Amino acid sequence: MHLTAIPLRYIAASDHKRYQDKMIRLETDRLIIRDHKESDLSDYHKWISDSDLMYYIDWKTSSVEESQKDLIETIKENTNPNRTNYFFAMLEKETKSYIGAVGFTIKSKKVNTGIAECGYFLMKKYWRKGIVVEAITKILEFAFEELNLHKMTASCDKENKASEKVMQKCGFLKEGELRKEKFHHNKWCDRLLYGILKEEWKNQKLITNHCT
Ligand SMILES: CC(C)(COP(=O)(O)OP(=O)(O)OC[C@H]1O[C@@H](n2cnc3c(N)ncnc32)[C@H](O)[C@@H]1OP(=O)(O)O)[C@@H](O)C(=O)NCCC(=O)NCCS
Numbered sequence: 001m002h003l004t005a006i007p008l009r010y011i012a013a014s015d016h017k018r019y020q021d022k023m024i025r026l027e028t029d030r031l032i033i034r035d036h037k038e039s040d041l042s043d044y045h046k047w048i049s050d051s052d053l054m055y056y057i058d059w060k061t062s063s064v065e066e067s068q069k070d071l072i073e074t075i076k077e078n079t080n081p082n083r084t085n086y087f088f089a090m091l092e093k094e095t096k097s098y099i100g101a102v103g104f105t106i107k108s109k110k111v112n113t114g115i116a117e118c119g120y121f122l123m124k125k126y127w128r129k130g131i132v133v134e135a136i137t138k139i140l141e142f143a144f145e146e147l148n149l150h151k152m153t154a155s156c157d158k159e160n161k162a163s164e165k166v167m168q169k170c171g172f173l174k175e176g177e178l179r180k181e182k183f184h185h186n187k188w189c190d191r192l193l194y195g196i197l198k199e200e201w202k203n204q205k206l207i208t209n210h211c212t
Contacts (some may be wrong), residue, residue, distance in 0.1 A: 022035075022078055022079050023035040023037070023078060024078075024086070024088070024142075026088070026138050026139075026142055027093070027138075028093075028134050028135065028137070028138045029093075029134065030092065030093055030094070030131065030134060031090055031091065031092065031093055031131065031134060031135055031138070032090075032091040032092075032093050032096070033088045033089070033090055033091075033102060033135060033138060033139070034088055034089055034091070035075075035078045035088060035089070036071060036074050036075050036078075036087070036088070036089050036101075037075065037089075038071075038075065040071065040089055040098060041064075041067065041068060041071055043089075043098035044067055044070075044071050044089075044098075044101070045061070045064055045067035045068075046123070047100060047101065047121050047123055048060065048061050048067050048070065048121075049061050049062060049063075049066075049067060050123075050124075052124065053121060053122075053123070053124065054121075055185075056156065056157040056159070056160045056163070056184065057121075058182075074087050084105055084106040084109065085103070085105050085106075086103045086104055086105075086106075086116075086142075086143075087101060087102075087103035087104075087105075087119075088101065088102055088103045088139075089101055090102050090122070090131075090135055092126075099122060099123050099125075099126050099131070100120070100121050100122035100123055100126065100131075100132070100135075101120070101121050102118070102119070102120040102121070102132065102135045102136065102139060103118065103119065103139065104116040104117060104118035104119070104139065104143060104152065105117055106147075106149070107153075112148055113148055113149060113150045114147070114149045114150070115149065115150065115151045115152075115153065116143055116149050116151075116152055116153070117152070117153045117154065117155070118136065118139060118143075118152055118153070118154050119154070120132045120135065120136060120163075120166065127162070128162075132166050133166055133169045133170055136166060136170045137170060139152075140152060140170065140171075140196065140201055144198045144201055144202075149198065150197065150198045151195055151196070151197050151198065152172070152195065152196050152201075153175075153193065153194065153195040154167050154172060154194050154195070155191055155192060155193045155194065156191070156192055156194075157182065157184065157189050157190075157191060157192075158177070158189060158190040158191065158192055159189065164192055164194075167194040168194075170196070171196050171200060171201060171204045172194035172195060172196045173194065173195060173196065173200070174192065174193070174194055175193045175194060175195045176192075176193040177190055177191070177192055177193070178190065178191040178192075178193065
């Protein structure tokens with residue numbers, strides 16, 4: 001299936017340069033983490049419509065049109081002066097291939113601080129290489145240092161061991177367990193809640209820097 005970029009009628013031509021100028025771009029050893037753009041549609045659709053990848057998540061799309069609608073909303077946030085959604089594309093630095101998406105939504109914002117919830121999705125070919133831990137480590141730095149948030153939360157289905165491990169490896173602490181919280185695949189599933197405070201992240205960073 002060939003997908004074209006989002007037609008300009010969805011994003012006014014006058015807004016186009018603004019989108020490009022304000023794009024956030026972060027880097028790690030192996031990754032480029034940047035704001036989404038129209039030309040990501042084909043890759044975006046690949047993961048967001050993948051039933052295996054979205055097995056534990058309700059967000060899945062079932063058509064290119066739905067994926068496109070979702071991507072447009074994501075891109076519109078890039079220039080929102082009251083931006084609350086930071087959902088980035090993850091690219092492998094070496095090949096520049098789009099390999100997944102990672103980011104967070106600010107749930108509660110007070111003057112100069114706030115709480116956000118993060119999420120992450122990685123194409124199957126790249127699983128079990130520590131990529132998402134690397135990405136979330138950078139995302140935490142951005143959220144705490146650039147945006148001055150005071151807490152990042154994350155949650156996952158109790159059966160989603162890979163996701164729980166990512167949270168633990170990134171220093172999140174378990175805050176609770178919601179019993180039979182989500183109806184998934186014909187059964188009620190428990191949900192795990194994790195969180196990390198800015199001060200915990202800072203201490204963790206100090207220890208890591210001290211040990212290396
Ligand atoms: C969850 C997900 C993002 C993890 O990405 P990843 O880059 O493979 O994770 P990492 O390689 O950083 O692995 C983190 C840890 O989880 C472990 N892990 C990975 N897959 C696992 C699995 N299926 N079962 C148990 N542990 C697993 C890894 O071994 C690693 O631990 P280790 O370093 O001690 O070996 C990826 O599996 C994914 O995209 N899943 C589908 C989408 C999803 O569920 N997102 C989370 C929504 S809440």
